[in-house]
Amino acid sequence: MEPNYCYQVPVVIGAGITGAAIAMLNPSVVVYDKGRNSGGRVSSKQGNDPSTFDFGATMFRDPMEVRWLGQETKYSILEIWKSESVSLQTKPIYSDAHFYPALGMSDLVSSMLGNVKPIQSHTLKKMERNDDHTWNLEFYNSATKQTDTICTHSVILTLPIPQILEIFHRSKEKSKLNRWIEFLNNYNDYRKTLVSYFYWDKWKPEWKSLSLDPDAKIPINTNLEPGSDWEYQSWESLKYPKEFHTGSALLVQFGALFSETHFEDWMDEKRNPNAKYKDYLIKGLQEKFNAPEPNLIWNHRWKYAQAQMPLLGREGALDLDSEAFENWKHLCKDTGFTILGDWLFGAKIERIIGGIYFLSHNDLL
Numbered sequence: 564m565e566p567n568y569c570y571q572v573p574v575v576i577g578a579g580i581t582g583a584a585i586a587m588l589n590p591s592v593v594v595y596d597k598g599r600n601s602g603g604r605v606s607s608k609q610g611n612d613p614s615t616f617d618f619g620a621t622m623f624r625d626p627m628e629v630r631w632l633g634q635e636t637k638y639s640i641l642e643i644w645k646s647e648s649v650s651l652q653t654k655p656i657y658s659d660a661h662f663y664p665a666l667g668m669s670d671l672v673s674s675m676l677g678n679v680k681p682i683q684s685h686t687l688k689k690m691e692r693n694d695d696h697t698w699n700l701e702f703y704n705s706a707t708k709q710t711d712t713i714c715t716h717s718v719i720l721t722l723p724i725p726q727i728l729e730i731f732h733r734s735k736e737k738s739k740l741n742r743w744i745e746f747l748n749n750y751n752d753y754r755k756t757l758v759s760y761f762y763w764d765k766w767k768p769e770w771k772s773l774s775l776d777p778d779a780k781i782p783i784n785t786n787l788e789p790g791s792d793w794e795y796q797s798w799e800s801l802k803y804p805k806e807f808h809t810g811s812a813l814l815v816q817f818g819a820l821f822s823e824t825h826f827e828d829w830m831d832e833k834r835n836p837n838a839k840y841k842d843y844l845i846k847g848l849q850e851k852f853n854a855p856e857p858n859l860i861w862n863h864r865w866k867y868a869q870a871q872m873p874l875l876g877r878e879g880a881l882d883l884d885s886e887a888f889e890n891w892k893h894l895c896k897d898t899g900f901t902i903l904g905d906w907l908f909g910a911k912i913e914r915i916i917g918g919i920y921f922l923s924h925n926d927l928l
């Protein structure tokens with residue numbers, strides 16, 4: 564592994580919300596991502612037909628809390644953005660403690676990245692220690708179909724654990740990586756989520772029959788049925804109403820059991836549902852909403868949708884007084900690189916941004 568280039572700044576792998584939060588606080592970092600676009604699990608699709616819709620995370624909560632040295636402190640994500648000069652127009656949704664960006668969830672990531680332009684289409688394949696202080700990172704560039712190798716003294720990985728383990732298993736440097744492999748295995752549990760987007764150009768439901776009010780000051784656009792197949796239904800046409808005149812759009816996130824069972828043959832490469840699911844979906848829309856066949860059905864699937872057993876807890880304050888967090892700190896120091904993500908903070912945007920802000924301001928990053 565001979566590097567073509569050596570960076571004097573930290574290299575962040577992954578341009579999702581974790582990578583964007585790091586870049587917001589330290590704009591000198593270099594960010595690499597395997598995708599053609601940044602955002603990861605915070606992604607929107609934009610266009611006129613279909614209109615904007617969010618097919619990963621749909622909103623965030625503000626504020627969040629951190630417990631450290633026995634004390635709980637509240638952090639406001641909106642205030643953090645203000646203090647970091649991130650300009651982002653947000654709107655409340657559900658309540659005055661939940662928000663989304665007016666231009667779509669992906670605007671969260673691009674606004675926080677600011678002037679940091681991620682190097683896209685680069686998949687990290689291997690990492691190896693160069694000397695006591697530097698790492699070589701080998702990427703596959705899917706645009707040029709070539710291998711690029713760089714070196715840096717500081718690496719921050721922000722990928723879901725299974726994708727990190729794949730890289731580690733391909734890499735030669737075993738002693739330091741094995742310590743991380745053993746540690747990460749305790750938190751390697753993700754749920755899968757199947758997603759469908761439906762668009763009608765000339766039909767909308769009776770909002771009242773769904774207990775939804777398009778004219779409410781703070782809109783409620785979702786219906787949550789925990790544990791059911793059609794678990795989370797979000798009327799994107801209420802969320803982004805300007806883009807709709809006569810029609811409507813619905814985004815469904817399917818339940819964990821349903822998603823696990825139907826994951827493999829959910830869609831074809833063009834994201835059309837496979838034939839058996841097309842019938843199922845059209846029938847479901849008819850039964851639930853008395854809806855005609857939509858003009859468009861677009862499917863997506865998230866293999867590592869949300870970390871289920873995060874080190875700092877799923878709900879409530881981030882627990883930085885835990886022994887596990889001490890172990891994470893030691894591991895970062897001893898191995899010379901850092902691993903962050905929803906497996907650490909919990910699968911919530913505010914926990915990730917607030918957590919990275921806290922770590923950065925307490926010299927833990």
Ligand SMILES: Cc1cc2nc3c(=O)[nH]c(=O)nc-3n(C[C@H](O)[C@H](O)[C@H](O)COP(=O)(O)OP(=O)(O)OC[C@H]3O[C@@H](n4cnc5c(N)ncnc54)[C@H](O)[C@@H]3O)c2cc1C
Nearest residue numbers: 577579580581597603604619620621622686687910911912
């Ligand atoms: C369907 C769904 C709904 C959700 N709803 C909400 C919600 O409403 N509110 C909320 O707060 N949270 C929600 N979440 C959770 C939230 O989206 C995630 O916790 C968060 O986005 C994780 O961000 P991340 O940056 O840690 O990881 P990711 O977003 O996964 O980012 C990792 C990045 O690394 C890149 N990558 C992967 N492998 C490589 C490689 N080998 N080399 C280079 N790059 C690589 C990927 O392309 C990706 O961009 C939801 C998640 C899903 C899937």
